Amino acid sequence: MFYLYSKIGSCIFSGDILKPETYNNFIAPESIDWIITDPPYVRNSLNVFKGLIELAEYSLKEEGGMIVMTGQKYIPEIFKLMKSNSVHYCWMLAYLMLDENTKKSVNKDIHAENYWKPLFLFRKDCSKQKKFKDIIRCPKDNNDKKYHPWGQNIKAFEEIIEMMTDKDDFILDPFMGGGTTLLAALNKKRKFIGFDIDQNYVKIVNERIIRKLNFNR
Numbered sequence: 001m002f003y004l005y006s007k008i009g010s011c012i013f014s015g016d017i018l019k020p021e022t023y024n025n026f027i028a029p030e031s032i033d034w035i036i037t038d039p040p041y042v043r044n045s046l047n048v049f050k051g052l053i054e055l056a057e058y059s060l061k062e063e064g065g066m067i068v069m070t071g072q073k074y075i076p077e078i079f080k081l082m083k084s085n086s087v088h089y090c091w092m093l094a095y096l097m098l099d100e101n102t103k104k105s106v107n108k109d110i111h112a113e114n115y116w117k118p119l120f121l122f123r124k125d126c127s128k129q130k131k132f133k134d135i136i137r138c139p140k141d142n143n144d145k146k147y148h149p150w151g152q153n154i155k156a157f158e159e160i161i162e163m164m165t166d167k168d169d170f171i172l173d174p175f176m177g178g179g180t181t182l183l184a185a186l187n188k189k190r191k192f193i194g195f196d197i198d199q200n201y202v203k204i205v206n207e208r209i210i211r212k213l214n215f216n217r
């Protein structure tokens with residue numbers, strides 16, 4: 001499954017981060033400016049972080065960077081899986097979900113009512129990072145979970161994109177889910193590539209993009 005939006009030089013497809021043969025044909029080596037993504041961070045999916053760092057090594061330009069959202073629980077395991085000689089951890093940002101209308105999850109083991117998530121900044125060269133603020137506040141947005149049960153806040157992702165990337169940059173989200181990163185990229189006039197292992201979400205995101213492109217005409 002592959003959808004091309006030739007007028008805006010962007011595409012989405014179904015692919016598996018653990019099977020490079022499913023994305024190699026659509027993503028050229030060292031062609032991506034930023035990976036901005038929200039992988040599944042439950043215990044039995046953690047191996048996707050190994051796939052993610054391998055994709056970053058393969059696809060990021062020398063000046064490229066990556067923002068990865070995770071939960072708090074498995075950070076030590078995630079960092080072990082994301083060891084790399086060419087893509088390095090630079091900093092941590094806080095993604096704040098303080099709006100009273102945003103549903104709070106309570107972690108069952110540690111009983112933490114969760115109000116923020118880490119966003120990890122990686123780069124091939126941390127010294128190339130331009131100035132940024134390391135806190136992102138989610139504004140009120142009732143559409144967060146409309147397209148995916150783990151959907152993120154589009155305004156917050158627009159803010160990340162504006163702060164980190166430049167107009168016409170190529171943004172990749174290999175765990176696109178309901179498409180938050182890609183729609184935010186489209187709104188901010190960046191090019192994008194997205195994929196997801198779940199074909200249902202590829203269809204849902206395609207419909208969102210087509211609706212948005214028709215609306216913008």
Ligand SMILES: C[S@@+](CC[C@H](N)C(=O)[O-])C[C@H]1O[C@@H](n2cnc3c(N)ncnc32)[C@H](O)[C@@H]1O
Binds near residue numbers: 048147152
């Ligand atoms: C946390 S959700 C992303 C939600 C998205 N940020 C949004 O706002 O809608 C993670 C996504 O990763 C996808 N996924 C899980 N394993 C994958 C794999 N091996 N390769 C690619 N995608 C995968 C899931 O299908 C899911 O849609």
